[in-house]
Amino acid sequence: MEHWSIAEKGLPNNAEVLIARSSVLMIEGRIEECITTLEKAALLSPKDARVFSDLSWAFIWAHRFPEAIAAADRAIMLTPDQDWPYLYRGISYFTWKGPCPEARAAFNSVDHSYPWYFWTMYTMNVAEGNLDSAFARVAALPDGWDIRKTEVTPAALFEAFLYQHKGDHALARKKYEEAVVLLEKELPAHPDNARYHSALGMALAGAGQKERAIEMGLKATELLPYAKDVGYGICPIYDLAVTYTLIGEFDKAFAQLDFNLGHPGYFTVARLEGDVRFDALRNDPRYAALLKKHALVEKPA
Numbered sequence: 001m002e003h004w005s006i007a008e009k010g011l012p013n014n015a016e017v018l019i020a021r022s023s024v025l026m027i028e029g030r031i032e033e034c035i036t037t038l039e040k041a042a043l044l045s046p047k048d049a050r051v052f053s054d055l056s057w058a059f060i061w062a063h064r065f066p067e068a069i070a071a072a073d074r075a076i077m078l079t080p081d082q083d084w085p086y087l088y089r090g091i092s093y094f095t096w097k098g099p100c101p102e103a104r105a106a107f108n109s110v111d112h113s114y115p116w117y118f119w120t121m122y123t124m125n126v127a128e129g130n131l132d133s134a135f136a137r138v139a140a141l142p143d144g145w146d147i148r149k150t151e152v153t154p155a156a157l158f159e160a161f162l163y164q165h166k167g168d169h170a171l172a173r174k175k176y177e178e179a180v181v182l183l184e185k186e187l188p189a190h191p192d193n194a195r196y197h198s199a200l201g202m203a204l205a206g207a208g209q210k211e212r213a214i215e216m217g218l219k220a221t222e223l224l225p226y227a228k229d230v231g232y233g234i235c236p237i238y239d240l241a242v243t244y245t246l247i248g249e250f251d252k253a254f255a256q257l258d259f260n261l262g263h264p265g266y267f268t269v270a271r272l273e274g275d276v277r278f279d280a281l282r283n284d285p286r287y288a289a290l291l292k293k294h295a296l297v298e299k300p301a
Contacts, residue, residue, distance in 0.1 A: 013044055018037050018038070022038045022041070022054060031062045035055065035059065035062060042055060049082065050075075055071040056068045056069075056072040056085065060266050063264075065296075069092045072085045087110055089106040090104075090105075090107040093106065094120070095270060096296065098270040098273065104124060107121055115147065119148060122137045126274060131165070149232075154178075154182045157202065159175045160175035160178075160206050165276035173208070176207040179199075180204055180209070183203055184200065193223070197219045197223060198220035199239070200216045201243045202242050202246065204243075205244075206246050214243065217240040217243040234260060237256055238260050238267055241256035242278070245280055250286075254290065269290075
């Protein structure tokens with residue numbers, strides 16, 4: 001930030017400097033400053049789709065969804081062949097309103113071979129209760145893995161979540177155990193990668209290996225700490241909430257979810273309600289209280 005500030009003084013009207021600086025602001029969790037910086041960049045470079053795409057993402061983190069959608073639409077207008085503006089448009093709607101037609105239409109505009117298309121549509125299918133489509137998407141995963149910069153998940157782990165939601169606990173347990181084997185095999189090649197530890201923590205939790213599940217989940221949050229990277233560090237703590245839920249540590253699960261929902265990010269009550277991994281929490285009075293506490297408030301136009 002010190003060096004970007006120096007650069008900004010020397011190049012006060014340079015959009016590239018502002019865009020680069022905004023990425024650091026996002027990592028640091030200074031979301032409103034990030035938005036202000038990108039808005040200035042947009043004024044300086046109004047035909048740069050990247051500015052509006054980044055701005056859409058920042059608005060999502062601030063839970064300013066109408067503005068996030070407007071920014072995504074501007075990016076789409078400038079570069080209709082790019083995937084990310086459509087993804088941000090869909091994520092805006094889904095994070096705001098849950099599985100709605102607008103989210104589906106945006107996601108369907110993404111290249112269907114793009115890894116993020118799988119994740120968005122799988123998440124939509126699950127939230128809609130369309131488990132057949134969710135299972136079909138998982139079965140079609142290339143090489144049986146979903147590998148993205150935020151998550152690494154073998155197909156068996158997705159199937160375990162779905163079977164557990166269906167109430168087939170024996171088959172779910174079998175799939176959790178399959179996922180453990182797959183992730184244990186991969187972990188030595190990725191000793192410092194939070195994604196593999198996080199996924200293994202959830203798989204171990206479902207397989208009944210409580211102590212090691214917690215160990216892996218906590219290790220993931222240490223490898224990618226929220227305090228050092230708000231953008232990606234929020235993912236392991238969300239996964240840790242899943243791990244705590246699966247092993248029956250509900251006090252800790254609610255604490256993790258309360259943290260996530262109370263901080264900037266794309267985890268909202270709409271996402272929580274559509275995530276079947278938290279089924280075990282829904283009859284607890286604290287669940288309804290959590291939804292009420294973190295309900296999105298519509299701002300007047």
